[in-house]
Amino acid sequence: xxxxxxxxxxxxxxxxxxxxxxxxxxxxxxxxxxxxxxxxxxxxxxxxxxxxxxxxxxxxxxxxxxxxxxxxxxxxxxxxxxxxxxxxxxxxxxxxxxxxxxxxxxxxxxxxxxxxxxxxxxxxxxxxxxxxxxxxxxxxxxxxxxxxxxxxxxxxxxxxxxxxxxxxxxxxxxxxxx
Numbered sequence: 794x795x796x797x798x799x800x801x802x803x804x805x806x807x808x809x810x811x812x813x814x815x816x817x818x819x820x821x822x823x824x825x826x827x828x829x830x831x832x833x834x835x836x837x838x839x840x841x842x843x844x845x846x847x848x849x850x851x852x853x854x855x856x857x858x859x860x861x862x863x864x865x866x867x868x869x870x871x872x873x874x875x876x877x878x879x880x881x882x883x884x885x886x887x888x889x890x891x892x893x894x895x896x897x898x899x900x901x902x903x904x905x906x907x908x909x910x911x912x913x914x915x916x917x918x919x920x921x922x923x924x925x926x927x928x929x930x931x932x933x934x935x936x937x938x939x940x941x942x943x944x945x946x947x948x949x950x951x952x953x954x955x956x957x958x959x960x961x962x963x964x965x966x967x968x969x970x971x
Contacts, residue, residue, distance in 0.1 A: 809828065821853065823848060823850050829843065841868065867909065867938070869945070870943070881922060881923070884919070884920060886919055888916075915935055915936075917931070
């Protein structure tokens with residue numbers, strides 16, 4: 794979408810396939826280009842959201858405006874050590890989005906896909922069946938930003954009954970070129 798200046802007047806809106814080669818006539822002044830792919834509040838597997846937001850001025854003789862869409866939600870992975878699968882019959886990790894209480898991701902036993910959530914404060918819950926019952930261990934909430942790739946690595950020591958969660962945050966840019 795292209796907006797005129799700071800106003801919310803939309804001048805153009807179309808799909809990327811139709812817009813990528815379009816020639817759009819604009820008056821000389823400041824405009825804003827917004828390109829997005831996906832659901833900005835989506836939560837789940839295969840739900841990345843990409844956003845490009847660029848302000849530009851139209852001047853005579855300037856013909857091209859480009860903007861790079863970057864991952865605008867948080868990409869999440871969960872890794873389990875070998876000990877957890879050897880000592881617990883079933884386990885899972887639930888990542889809860891604290892501001893949006895209804896948004897959560899459940900990484901079941903063996904889940905290896907990436908999950909996606911809007912940026913914000915997350916709490917991680919590690920669940921395992923211990924003595925025939927589901928038991929939970931929760932982490933202290935952490936705040937993660939759009940374009941962060943957060944990996945939660947779950948390490949267990951069954952003999953001590955302990956769980957360690959190592960958190961790695963990679964803020965490498967992901968581009969969407971489709």
